[in-house]
Amino acid sequence: MSRDPVEQFEKFLRHHGRNVTETRRKILRAVLSRRGHFDATDIWESLRRERVSIATVYRTLELLEEAGLVRKVRLGKAHAHYENVLAREDHGHLVCRSCGRVIEFELGRIRASLERAAAREAFTLEKVHVQGIGLCPECSRGA
Ligand SMILES: [Zn+2]
Numbered sequence: 610m611s612r613d614p615v616e617q618f619e620k621f622l623r624h625h626g627r628n629v630t631e632t633r634r635k636i637l638r639a640v641l642s643r644r645g646h647f648d649a650t651d652i653w654e655s656l657r658r659e660r661v662s663i664a665t666v667y668r669t670l671e672l673l674e675e676a677g678l679v680r681k682v683r684l685g686k687a688h689a690h691y692e693n694v695l696a697r698e699d700h701g702h703l704v705c706r707s708c709g710r711v712i713e714f715e716l717g718r719i720r721a722s723l724e725r726a727a728a729r730e731a732f733t734l735e736k737v738h739v740q741g742i743g744l745c746p747e748c749s750r751g752a
């Protein structure tokens with residue numbers, strides 16, 4: 610994943626017969642400047658002066674997810690949240706299946722055991738995605 614993300618996205622778009630538009634590039638740049646979790650509205654607001662429609666932001670985030678540049682992190686009833694997979698250290702998510710809250714944690718020994726497994730299989734490990742589904746404290750109290 611050391612490739613230039615803009616180049617990677619353009620390749621993906623061309624491969625899928627889609628146009629590389631300046632708007633899509635702008636949305637990607639806005640996404641790349643993000644560190645934490647964000648949603649479509651956050652990106653749309655940061656591009657307010659560019660006259661980009663929120664529908665275009667939604668569609669482009671879906672394309673970026675397909676291209677492997679962002680990851681959807683929020684599940685459950687809440688609307689989708691994303692994160693830029695390039696700017697961040699690998700970390701795990703605990704996702705509440707009731708309210709959609711996402712708690713992050715460091716991988717620590719999980720990461721180490723994945724690395725050992727990969728080494729054993731001569732597998733080149735690029736990205737790690739660990740997710741636990743369950744109930745947050747508030748939701749398990751209410752259950
Ligand atoms: Zn919850």
Ligand SMILES: [Zn+2]
Nearest residue numbers: 682692702713
């Ligand atoms: Zn995260």
